[in-house]
Structures are given as structure tokens and as C-alpha cells.
Amino acid sequence: MSRRKRKKLIFIIVILLTLSVICFTSVIYLNNRKDPNAFMNNNPSKDNPSSSDVDPVELSLRKETYFLERNLSRYLRYAKENPSKDMEEVVRCVNANIDSEFYTNVVDTNLDDGLLVLVNKYHKLASDYEPDLVKMDTKYSYDNKYMNAVAYEHLKDMIDAALLDGIKLYNISSYRSYQTQTDLYNRYVNKDGKEAADTYSARAGYSEHQTGLATDLNTADENKHFENSPEYAWLSKNAYKYGFIERYPKDKEYITGYIFEPWHYRYVGETVAKYIYDHQITFDEYYAYFIEK
Ligand SMILES: [Zn+2]
Numbered sequence: 001m002s003r004r005k006r007k008k009l010i011f012i013i014v015i016l017l018t019l020s021v022i023c024f025t026s027v028i029y030l031n032n033r034k035d036p037n038a039f040m041n042n043n044p045s046k047d048n049p050s051s052s053d054v055d056p057v058e059l060s061l062r063k064e065t066y067f068l069e070r071n072l073s074r075y076l077r078y079a080k081e082n083p084s085k086d087m088e089e090v091v092r093c094v095n096a097n098i099d100s101e102f103y104t105n106v107v108d109t110n111l112d113d114g115l116l117v118l119v120n121k122y123h124k125l126a127s128d129y130e131p132d133l134v135k136m137d138t139k140y141s142y143d144n145k146y147m148n149a150v151a152y153e154h155l156k157d158m159i160d161a162a163l164l165d166g167i168k169l170y171n172i173s174s175y176r177s178y179q180t181q182t183d184l185y186n187r188y189v190n191k192d193g194k195e196a197a198d199t200y201s202a203r204a205g206y207s208e209h210q211t212g213l214a215t216d217l218n219t220a221d222e223n224k225h226f227e228n229s230p231e232y233a234w235l236s237k238n239a240y241k242y243g244f245i246e247r248y249p250k251d252k253e254y255i256t257g258y259i260f261e262p263w264h265y266r267y268v269g270e271t272v273a274k275y276i277y278d279h280q281i282t283f284d285e286y287y288a289y290f291i292e293k
Helices: 003-034 056-062 069-081 087-095 111-116 149-164 178-192 194-200 230-242 270-279 283-291
Strands: 171-173 214-217 244-246 264-267
Touching: 056 069, 056 087, 069 087, 087 283, 111 283, 149 230, 149 244, 149 264, 178 194, 230 244, 230 270, 244 270, 270 283
Parallel strands: none
Antiparallel strands: 171 214, 214 264, 244 264
16 A cells, blocks of 8 residues: 555545444434433333322322322322312321221231231131140139230230239230130120221131230220220330330221221330331331232
């Protein structure tokens, strides 16, 4: 190749390289102008909840602590049907299935959840379900009752600790069989009618007492006003330390489906009990967010 020809070739290469750099820079600049977040956010805009084409209700729902992607369409429907409810309440209610009538869309309790099984008005136990149980000592329980062994060990620790503080606690009702619950519920229906009975008594298969993980302490009578007793004050402050939660708290009736039951405690283990205590949520909500798949 002659010297002249070589010079010409180098000149052409330089021109071509310059043109490619200019083209590349322009494309980047134009793209960047279209979406100012393109360099800030690697998510495609369809996954980015802050995109301007997302419904503002959906945007506020997504900001809620316990937002669950799988419940989105139900949140939106429930929010539309209940315009007076704020987004926190919408998420709370839907996660606890309150967008369906009690005792509808019922599924079987997942027994693989072990000590964290959920039994409520949407999760039921089979009529022949009988957990492993141990007999309770009369030092801790009225009459000879039965309970899950792990829950019972922690209940004993709790009752012993309370006694050191001058508080006398004892179990009056722990495990109840399907048949016992049937009799109990029917008795209440005959006494107060079905609608009223449903607010304070579980239908058979829907009672947490059938798991052996629940205990009614000292009373189960609304008229005794256990909530005003020093025993309740002690439990409110200390039960979580022993892995127990107040299962049907005051002002959460619309979520649990039961009246305030200051005497009913459910064993869930110390870690879960502490979370529920610290965040003031119900077990139904905890289950939806942390356990249910
Ligand atoms: Zn109870």
C-alpha cells in the first residue's frame, strides 16, 4: 500500500470512529431525556410503583407495611366498597380475610405450621383432629385438663412467675375436643341465639381450643370484667415473655370475629409473641404476612 493510500485509510477510520461516538452519545442522551430515572433506577418501569401510570389508591396501598402483592386486587375492591376506611385498615382487613363473610371461603388449617397453626373463622380443623396432649397438674389448672406439651411448659413458667409477683393464675379451659366444642356452641345458641353466640363462641372445628395451644385463664365470663383485674394487668405486661399472646384483643373484634376476651391466651412462642406484642397486630394478620404462602 502506498503512503498516500494508507493516510487516506487512517483518515476514513478516524471519521467513522468519530461518527459512532457521536451516534452513541446522542442515543444515550435521548433515552435519558425520555426517562429521567433511567440511570437512577434499574427496575423496568412496569415494576416501579412510583410510575405515574399507577392508580393512586394502589400507590398508597403499596406503601403500607403489611402490603401483600397476592392480595392487591382484593385490597382495591375492598377499598372501593369501603371508601371511609384508610389504606392501613384496608390492608389489615383483607389480610385477615374480612372482605369475605365469616365462615365463607374456609380452608383447612395447615397442620404443617406446627405451633403456629391458624384456626379462625376462615381456617378450620377436621372433626377427627386430635393433637398430642399432656395432662395438666391441678396446681396450674382447674380440674384435669389437657394441653400441648410445649405450651404447657411455658404456661407453668408463666404461672410460677406471676405467683412470685403475688398474682394467682390458673387454667380453666385448654384443649377442647370437636365434640365438646359442638356441645358448648349448641348450648350458647340455645341460650342467646346463633348471631350472638357467634360473637363469643366458636363453631366446632373453628375453635383454637381444639389445637391444645390455647388457655382461658381464671374466667371466661364477660360479666366478671377480668380486664379490670390485677391478673389481667400482669398478663398484658408479661404474657409475651412466655410466648403467649392475647388472642382476641379489645378493638380488634372486627378482625378476629370475637368479642374482647381478656382471659384467652394462645401459645405462639416467644419470638412471635414479642413481635405481636410490639406491633399490636392480631395473630390472623401476623399469619397472613409472615407464615401463609
Ligand atoms: Zn378461650
